[in-house]
Amino acid sequence: MAKSNIKKKDTHTISMLVANKPGVLVRVALVFARRAYNIDALVVSPAVNPRYSRMTITAKGDPDTLDQIIKQASKLIDMIHAEEHSDVDATHRELALLKLKATAANKSAVAKLAKKFHARIINESKDAIIVEQTGTTEDLDAFEALLKKCGIIEMVRSGKLVMAKGKEET
Amino acid sequence: MIKKAKKKTSKKPASKKQLNGAEALVKCLENHGVEYIFGLPGGSVIPIFDALVGSKIKLILTRHEQGATHMADGYARATGKPGVALVTSGPGSTNAVTGIMTAHMDSVPMIVLTGQTISPMLGKDAFQEADISGISMPVVKHSYLVKKTNDLPRIVKEAFYITNTGRPGPVLIDLPKDITSGSFKGSLNPKMDIPGYSVPGKGNQKDIAKVAQLFKASKKPLLLIGHGAAIANAEHAVRALVEKLKVPVVNTLLGKGVFPESSPLNLGMLGMHGTAYANKALINCDLICSIGSRWDDRINGNNDEFCIGATKIHIDIDPAEIGKIVQPDVSVVGDARFVVEELLKLVEPQDTGKWLQEVDFYRKEFPLKYSDDEGLTAQKVIDELYQITKGKATVVTDVGQHQMWAAQFCLAEHGNKFISSGGAGTMGFGFPAAIGAQFGNPKDLVVAICGDGGFQMTLCELATAAIHKLPVKVIVIDNKYLGMVRQWQELFFGNRLSGVDLEGNPDFVKLAESYGIKGVHIDKVEDVHKKLTAALNHKGPVVIHAEVIKEGNVFPMVPAGKSAHHIIIEPPTTQLEKPTGST
Numbered sequence: 001m002a003k004s005n006i007k008k009k010d011t012h013t014i015s016m017l018v019a020n021k022p023g024v025l026v027r028v029a030l031v032f033a034r035r036a037y038n039i040d041a042l043v044v045s046p047a048v049n050p051r052y053s054r055m056t057i058t059a060k061g062d063p064d065t066l067d068q069i070i071k072q073a074s075k076l077i078d079m080i081h082a083e084e085h086s087d088v089d090a091t092h093r094e095l096a097l098l099k100l101k102a103t104a105a106n107k108s109a110v111a112k113l114a115k116k117f118h119a120r121i122i123n124e125s126k127d128a129i130i131v132e133q134t135g136t137t138e139d140l141d142a143f144e145a146l147l148k149k150c151g152i153i154e155m156v157r158s159g160k161l162v163m164a165k166g167k168e169e170t
Numbered sequence: 171m172i173k174k175a176k177k178k179t180s181k182k183p184a185s186k187k188q189l190n191g192a193e194a195l196v197k198c199l200e201n202h203g204v205e206y207i208f209g210l211p212g213g214s215v216i217p218i219f220d221a222l223v224g225s226k227i228k229l230i231l232t233r234h235e236q237g238a239t240h241m242a243d244g245y246a247r248a249t250g251k252p253g254v255a256l257v258t259s260g261p262g263s264t265n266a267v268t269g270i271m272t273a274h275m276d277s278v279p280m281i282v283l284t285g286q287t288i289s290p291m292l293g294k295d296a297f298q299e300a301d302i303s304g305i306s307m308p309v310v311k312h313s314y315l316v317k318k319t320n321d322l323p324r325i326v327k328e329a330f331y332i333t334n335t336g337r338p339g340p341v342l343i344d345l346p347k348d349i350t351s352g353s354f355k356g357s358l359n360p361k362m363d364i365p366g367y368s369v370p371g372k373g374n375q376k377d378i379a380k381v382a383q384l385f386k387a388s389k390k391p392l393l394l395i396g397h398g399a400a401i402a403n404a405e406h407a408v409r410a411l412v413e414k415l416k417v418p419v420v421n422t423l424l425g426k427g428v429f430p431e432s433s434p435l436n437l438g439m440l441g442m443h444g445t446a447y448a449n450k451a452l453i454n455c456d457l458i459c460s461i462g463s464r465w466d467d468r469i470n471g472n473n474d475e476f477c478i479g480a481t482k483i484h485i486d487i488d489p490a491e492i493g494k495i496v497q498p499d500v501s502v503v504g505d506a507r508f509v510v511e512e513l514l515k516l517v518e519p520q521d522t523g524k525w526l527q528e529v530d531f532y533r534k535e536f537p538l539k540y541s542d543d544e545g546l547t548a549q550k551v552i553d554e555l556y557q558i559t560k561g562k563a564t565v566v567t568d569v570g571q572h573q574m575w576a577a578q579f580c581l582a583e584h585g586n587k588f589i590s591s592g593g594a595g596t597m598g599f600g601f602p603a604a605i606g607a608q609f610g611n612p613k614d615l616v617v618a619i620c621g622d623g624g625f626q627m628t629l630c631e632l633a634t635a636a637i638h639k640l641p642v643k644v645i646v647i648d649n650k651y652l653g654m655v656r657q658w659q660e661l662f663f664g665n666r667l668s669g670v671d672l673e674g675n676p677d678f679v680k681l682a683e684s685y686g687i688k689g690v691h692i693d694k695v696e697d698v699h700k701k702l703t704a705a706l707n708h709k710g711p712v713v714i715h716a717e718v719i720k721e722g723n724v725f726p727m728v729p730a731g732k733s734a735h736h737i738i739i740e741p742p743t744t745q746l747e748k749p750t751g752s753t
Contacts, residue, residue, distance in 0.1 A: 018366070019365070019366060022315070023303065023304075023307075023313075023315070026304065026307060027307060030307055030308050034308060067493070068490065068494060071489055071490035071494075072490050074489070074490070075488070075489075075490055076312075076366070077311070077312040077332060077364055077366055077367045078366050079366045080365060080366045
């Protein structure tokens, strides 16, 4: 799933701190959907303070619409704050689980690649092996591309998690 | 579930009795100063209607839930206080959605209480269950699905705070029946818990100073007054600013009257059906300063050609409006009244004499006009209403041609005296909204101007006007067409009329009389003044049926999607190309 440069430019990562209540996700999603903006990845998790949740959203589209989306989302009563992050001001990670056929060739190929990409085999059965990898989105894309020749049966990715560097709040 | 039938009221329960949720809710509403609830009952809200028995809140039973929301809306616009509507679950709540959307589009404070099935049945397709908090999400400022009876006071408090601060908007509270029936053991005055909500304040002083500098550099400034200025009660400040700067003013449909439209400095409404002189001023100004308008597509059909070369200033309480349509040179996020009051201290009187002469030339060159030669026109009726009332009446319009003629001919002297569904363009709004406005201001002369199409959408509320003997007046401008669409079909679609003929209209006078309301029929130019004067002086409600020529068109007109340069002032003699704009 190699992305072209143009698409990469249009991918945005938005981090939101929201009230931990039912329906908040729908309210946020509606702000995107109404403007025909597709959400590529979405991670929701509890914040340090359990009253709040953290949402990290990866979406593609033009920056003007995104600006409007962030402003409109910021108006939601349940929104504490919403901010776009770049790779410069924030660090990011993503996790992938990949399932491959448990052939001898695969096992040795995966073992070799896994070392290079800081991945590890977390489950082995007679039919399949499951590999876990954590890294940047680019690392995950590269690992996936190389594993393709082994025949990926399934892949699940967590979506991007970001955290602002230094003192800045995410 | 049966809808509640009217029965003899039983005695109030003993006062020491523990409150249930509905009683706590009603107490909270009373504590928030609610005078009226507009609503219609059903199974899931019977506990609330029960709690209203003996309450000092007056319950206004409407004939349809859409009417309830429009009444609450009209009440809110006329008084500045949140309107409250109460409807049942399922269809009751979905019927209210149009009214909620209408209020949302025009930033109107409103609390909508909806009944809901009992909590254990949520999501199980219970009878009259609708996911109204889900359905309404895109058209509310905020909403609640109440899960605990004890949460009710906090939620009501938050709802009233949210609905009428910052940029106002409707708040929906969905009330499962077990919550309103359950016993209440909480505090009636708890703390709010809305850490994500903050209200923009007075505006950044540096930004305001920049605005003042830009005015200083301008030779041909123009103020654009929108609804936000009215909502913020910025009337005095705006008037003082205009007087000090001697700057001409244009207003949006909902900004009418914040600066008196009878003033020689006011050019009236701009935009699609605005005055030609307002639009000429727009084209020729070198600075435009919007106070509480959102530059919407009725006034800015084509952003690329909008006020080219003019400095653009945007004052708005909603940060999301800044740069949404027009990219301003300077913006101030804050309450219009505070911002204008600050600005007033920083600006200096300017010599705008030449510019005022120029706009005066436009006013004289391109006046609004109509003729009595072809028979009775809508413009004649509406103009006569203005001549009789001179801006003292609260004029509430429906949506369509008559609305634009009302905007052109009924000049407003204050911000809350012209009520109209601007953003949503909701047909059926006018009459119930006028009822709400009349409840809010019982001593005012409130006149609804409706078309024959829109009036028929909510005319069941004639009963509501009749039983309360409301002095509200309704002028039904009857051209037997859905006139605005007919106008478009004539001008842009080769006059192929499709779905616009209102053949089958009732006799509106007899209709009124069947509700016990006075009906007046006008169809002659020479009768208008006398009959209208008499009708307006009548003590109770009146339906004035004005049968007007069928094929009147609203001009000036800027075709949708075009800039004000393309204004059509006189009726065109050739077919026009289809507009590129939305509607």
